[in-house]
Structures are given as structure tokens and as C-alpha cells.
Ligand SMILES: Nc1ncnc2c1ncn2[C@@H]1O[C@H](COP(=O)(O)OP(=O)(O)OP(=O)(O)O)[C@@H](O)[C@H]1O
């Protein structure tokens with residue numbers, strides 16, 4: 001007989017006993033009744049020597065999924081695969097592997113330091129007749145742990161802690177990383193809607209494939225590693241456990257690639273925050289509080305995002321002008337639009353407050369990354385150390401970086417043409433994106449040699465282009481200098497005439 005049947009029999013026996021007790025209670029004199037109750041509960045404890053602990057799925061008014069429940073779920077997943085007969089299947093990590101967990105109404109036996117325990121999974125479906133729009137949310141799942149009372153101390157003291165630790169470790173192992181993007185706030189409310197939508201994060205970039213000076217790359221990796229191990233240190237120095245990185249450099253130098261490599265290195269989720277869809281500072285705050293720990297929050301092209309209000313006003317003004325031209329300018333509508341424009345803005349101070357303030361309360365490790373093509377355009381307050389702790393310049397492709405790309409794209413570590421490429425690279429600037437594009441074979445007939453030669457050709461063209469551009473610029477500068485000089489002579493002449501004229505007038509007046 002399996003344990004559940006045994007427990008069920010015991011429960012019904014106890015239930016029967018309780019009915020008898022109630023009957024006797026009504027007909028017995030009080031002093032005898034007390035005596036009887038005392039002995040009955042002794043008998044019950046003797047007959048049912050098991051203790052039950054229930055772990056509900058949600059805590060506190062169903063607001064938050066219980067961490068304990070999740071840990072138990074993970075812990076039991078491994079046990080269930082071998083022990084349980086009814087299993088639920090789900091896919092995990094690249095949809096390649098299957099994960100099996102305990103189905104409802106199933107039991108799993110476990111043993112811990114000689115003690116035998118039973119886990120049951122079940123759910124309570126309230127029998128209310130009300131027609132709910134969201135039927136699934138009414139179900140209350142729980143796990144129940146049953147063990148002999150002899151093991152009370154062992155189970156409550158050590159075993160549950162062991163389950164928590166194991167469960168968390170399994171969760172970390174199976175962690176499927178996600179890439180989140182923020183939803184516009186008008187989609188935040190309603191059934192199953194969330195502030196962030198996500199897809200599985202499967203970007204292949206790593207620090208190995210990132211083309212960069214090896215020393216600089218190593219420095220960034222050590223910085224990240226130190227940060228991830230710094231829980232106690234940050235606590236000691238009284239700082240929130242967060243770190244800000246500013247990636248700057250021309251387009252195509254690998255800023256976005258670097259973020260993917262960082263996420264893969266750290267095993268973190270990525271929150272790609274699109275500021276243009278965030279209405280105001282309070283929305284920004286809500287979004288950021290809703291991010292999980294072990295995550296990278298990214299704001300790309302921060303210079304464009306922060307100029308948001310300006311951009312919007314410009315767009316709106318153009319629209320208004322168009323309307324006026326058509327003779328449809330409605331003052332009431334205009335006022336409404338103006339109000340909307342005022343309400344729809346994330347300010348620099350809002351962003352600064354968030355970076356400084358909110359996280360301190362959130363706990364957990366978070367990295368924030370800003371990227372920009374124009375570092376000079378940014379407000380110094382935004383990028384001062386402490387906010388953006390590390391500034392990383394992503395620059396044009398150097399020879400070391402080229403070698404990484406050649407290895408990635410052509411599986412070649414050295415080649416007689418490398419010397420020429422190194423020399424040409426010193427003479428001109430080319431982004432890693434352009435180098436990579438030239439190295440990539442475009443057809444099956446292309447060989448390493450042809451790809452490297454096509455890069456050399458591109459480098460030569462880039463050099464010529466740069467020289468031409470410089471000559472043009474010089475020419476323009478000379479022209480404008482000449483123009484300025486001519487203008488100032490003209491001005492001086494005019495001033496001289498006026499001054500002389502004035503002098504003549506004054507003389508006559510005298
Ligand atoms: N340092 C690099 N290492 C490896 N690949 C790179 C590097 N830089 C660029 N690339 C290649 O070029 C492509 C474009 O790079 P990426 O999107 O990272 O540039 P970016 O600096 O983010 O540009 P933008 O400023 O326009 O956003 C990538 O898909 C990648 O294949």
C-alpha cells in the first residue's frame with residue numbers, strides 16, 4: 001500500500017473518532033467530558049504520528065510567488081523524474097531539453113539522514129459559482145510535506161534549509177536568460193499584461209569573439225568578475241550593489257555586441273529600456289523597480305533619448321504648423337496637445353534620481369549600461385563616476401582586434417598578408433563592423449586569401465576617401481577664411497566711411 005492510502009485510512013479513522021467524541025460530548029457530564037477529550041487527543045496523536053507542513057504557491061494576498069514554493073518545485077523536479085508516475089513536461093534552454101516536474105495530485109518520497117518524508121503536490125479550486133473572467137487565477141497550488149514527528153527537529157531545522165539551497169542551485173543551473181523590452185504604459189494593465197515583454201536571450205557574442213585590445217578586454221572582464229563577487233564588499237562600504245558602464249564610440253565599433261558579451265559572461269538578464277516610450281519619471285521608476293536582480297539595464301543612444309522632450313516638441317510643432325496651413329487649427333485641441341507634451345517626458349533629473357536612489361532599496365546586483373556615439377553631448381552630471389563608474393571607449397579596429405575577427409570569420413591565426421594589413425590599419429580608421437563585413441566570405445568560391453585581399457582593398461579605399469575628405473575640408477576652411485577676411489575688410493571700410501561722414505557733420509554743426 002502506498003503511503004497516501006495509508007494516510008487516507010488513518011485520516012478517516014480519526015474522522016470517525018471525532019464524530020463519536022462529538023456525540024459523547026453532548027451527553028456526558030462536563031468533568032467526564034474534559035477527561036475524555038484529553039484522552040482522545042492523546043489517542044489521536046498516537047494513531048496519527050505525522051506532521052504536515054503546507055507551502056502555498058503565493059504569499060501575501062497572492063501578490064508574490066513564494067520563493068520557497070519555487071525552490072521546492074525545482075528541488076522536486078529532479079526527484080519527480082525518477083520517482084513520480086504523473087509528470088508535467090516543459091521545454092527549457094534553446095527548446096532542446098525537456099524538464100519534467102510533478103503533476104497535481106502526485107506524491108514523491110524523499111529520504112534525508114535516515115528520515116523518510118513524503119511530498120504531495122495539489123491545488124485547491126474554490127467551489128464558488130461566480131463566473132470569473134480569469135478562472136485560472138482562482139486555483140491555489142501548494143506542496144505538502146509529511147514526516148514522522150520523531151524527525152521534527154531534523155526536518156524543520158536542517159532539511160528545509162537543504163531543500164531551499166538545492167532548489168536555488170538547480171534554478172541557477174537551469175536559468176534561461178531573457179531579453180526584456182518595456183511595453184508602452186497603456187498596455188500595462190489588464191489580464192496578464194506586464195510592464196516588460198521578453199524573449200529568450202540567445203545572443204552568440206562572447207568576450208572571445210569580441211574584437212578589442214586584449215588588455216582592455218581583460219580589464220573589463222576582471223571588473224565584472226570583481227563586481228559579481230562583491231556582495232559583502234558593497235555592504236561593507238555602504239553602497240548599493242550596482243555598477244554603471246558608459247560605452248561610447250562611433251557606430252559599428254561593437255557597443256551593442258559588448259553588452260551581449262557582458263550578459264553572457266555574467267549570466268544576467270538584459271532589460272533594453274526604450275526611453276522614448278516612457279511617459280514620465282514616475283513610469284520610469286515603476287519600470288525599473290520591476291526589474292529582477294542579476295540583470296543588465298541598457299539605455300542605448302542616451303544622447304538621443306534624453307533630448308526626448310525637445311524632439312517631441314519639434315515633431316508636434318511641425319504638426320501644428322501643417323494644421324494651420326490647412327486652416328484647421330483648433331485652439332482647444334492645441335491646448336490639449338500641449339498638456340500631453342508636458343506630461344510626456346523623462347527628465348535628466350528623473351534619470352539621475354533613479355540611478356542614485358531607487359536601487360539602494362532594491363538589493364540584488366544590477367548593472368546599468370548607457371551607450372552613446374557622442375560622449376561630449378552628454379550632461380557631465382549623468383556620466384560622473386559613481387553613476388557611470390566605468391567609461392569604456394569602443395574605438396576603430398586595431399591590429400589586435402583584427403586578429404580576433406580574422407580568427408572568428410576565417411579561422412586564421414596568421415597569414416603572410418597580416419603584415420600588410422597591420423601597416424594599412426595604422427594609416428586609416430575602419431570600424432570593426434566594416435572589417436568584419438570585408439572578412440566574411442560572400443560565396444563558396446571565396447578563400448581566406450581573397451577575403452584578406454578584399455579587406456586590404458577596402459583599407460586602401462578608406463584611406464583615399466579620408467584623404468579626399470580632408471583635402472575638401474581644408475579647401476572649405478580656406479574658402480571660408482578668405483570669405484571672412486573679405487567681409488571684415490568690407491566692414492572696416494564701411495565703418496571708416498561712416499566715421500568720416502560723422503566727423504564732417506560734427507565739424508559743420510560746430
Ligand atoms: N568589436 C567588435 N567585435 C566583434 N564584432 C564586432 C565588433 N564591433 C562590431 N562588430 C560587428 O559589427 C556589427 C555591428 O556592431 P554593433 O551593433 O555592436 O555596433 P555599435 O557600436 O552598437 O553601433 P551603433 O552605435 O550603431 O549602435 C555587429 O553585429 C558585429 O558583428
Ligand SMILES: [Mg+2]
Pocket residue numbers: 255256257300371
Ligand atoms: Mg548599437
